[in-house]
Amino acid sequence: MVNKSAHNALLDWYTTDGRHELPWRKTNDIYHIYISEIMLQQTQVNRVRDEYYPKFLARFPSIKTLAEAELDEVFVLWSGLGYYSRARNLHKTAQLALNGLPCEKKELLKLPGIGEYTASAICSFGYRQNIPVVDTNIARVLKRYFGLLEVQDKTLWEYAASFVNAADARAHNLALMDLGSLVCLPKNPQCEMCPLRLECKGKGEPELYTQKKKKEYERLELFYALYIKDGKIALRTSQEKLYKGMLVLPNTEPIEENFIAAFKHSYTKYRLTVNLYHVDKITDEFVWVELKELENAPISSLTKKAAVFIEKKGEIYGF
Ligand code: SF4
Structure with a gap:
């Protein structure tokens, strides 16, 4: 059972320490939020914020402009970001969702390049629905907070759902994301500054919960x-x-x-x-x-x- 004080502490921390200045957090434009989410996969926040996101949206300010563009032009603007299948899928999705991205997660999941995380992020950050979001940073926080060793993704999403704060699910998810990125770091997490430290099961041995999968090349x-x-x-x-x-x-x-x-x-x-x-x-x-x-x-x-x-x-x- 989630302690309400943890919810409040997390939201208070987000109010003062969260990354509210990120441009995709200051907009309600679903297409812009979607672009940011695709770009942020595998790419550092600063590069997306300072370089790729503004450049891409200056050329393709709407889903219609993206859908009507030549794929080659999308590739050119994507150049340097890697994982070019993301650009290809963006272009295809824009053509399939000319009138706007759907607001139901199950419909979003049918579009090319939109998986569990991205669909949830669009629903939570864009459409402000009361649903959980789990990315790498949130996963780390949840594993430590709930003391979960060798947990399956499905179980992690269930924990995330049990923890989501219905009072403001969007801010809750963004707070967890920022906490993982700024405080609950993979190495040397700053537990003494963490709003979840009172209930956190992993704070004594946080590294125990950071399992690294061996990369296969x-x-x-x-x-x-x-x-x-x-x-x-x-x-x-x-x-x-x-x-x-x-x-x-x-x-x-x-x-x-x-x-x-x-x-x-x-x-x-x-x-x-x-x-x-x-x-x-x-x-x-x-x-x-x-x-x-x-x-x-x-x-x-x-x-x-x-x-x-x-x-x-x-x-x-x-x-
Ligand atoms: S107390 Fe430490 S280990 Fe637990 S969530 Fe906070 S930063 Fe992570």
């Missing part, structure tokens, strides 16, 4: 062609899972005498070794992109890295 070796002519580079649209829909370098056979360089690149779960080869012919389909326009093209971070290489070393190879 997929290692790939790639062989890419640099085909450059008259200030233009040949690129192809990726049909593979990796960078699907984006412009990437064409594949090539690894021919020893054409080898230029190799570099490492990390992208989501992939750990890539990229080998670049100089070629003077490509048989697969490709498009020419002006080298000086590369920055504005929907290219992957890997292709960007290769572009830096071309800029630095291109003269040596006569590019």
Whole structure:
């Protein structure tokens, strides 16, 4: 049974210490809140707030403008954020929800790229419904607060539901999120400053509840062609899972005498070794992109890295 004083202490703490200044917390626009939630997955708050969120909304201020845009343009604005499937799903969702995002969680879950967390966040932060939200930060707080070891996600959501404060579920969820981000840190949580410290079961040994799942990486070796002519580079649209829909370098056979360089690149779960080869012919389909326009093209971070290489070393190879 939740102690009412914990609810009050949490909301009081949020009033004084919460991150109210975040732009997506100052708006009631559901589309803007949705964009922020998608961007914030896997990306630091500061980068989203200062760079990507304002830039994206300046170009696509409404769901209609996003739906009507070319996917390539969405990719360009997404460039650097990684996880490009998010951009692809945003675009698809905008086209499916032209008249606005639904307010029912089960309907939101039917849209591409909207999972349990995002649907709940939209309903709680946007539509202000009385439902729980669990992200990584909230999960950590809940595990410690309730003393939950090796808990399944489903159970965690049940605990979150039992804890949600019907008096102001939105502020309660945001408070838990901020508490996890600012106080109940993975390492060295600041328990003495925590509004939940009186009832918290985990405060004696908080690290016990921070289980780290071992990350599993997929290692790939790639062989890419640099085909450059008259200030233009040949690129192809990726049909593979990796960078699907984006412009990437064409594949090539690894021919020893054409080898230029190799570099490492990390992208989501992939750990890539990229080998670049100089070629003077490509048989697969490709498009020419002006080298000086590369920055504005929907290219992957890997292709960007290769572009830096071309800029630095291109003269040596006569590019
Ligand atoms: S008392 Fe400590 S461990 Fe418990 S919720 Fe607060 S910061 Fe986390």
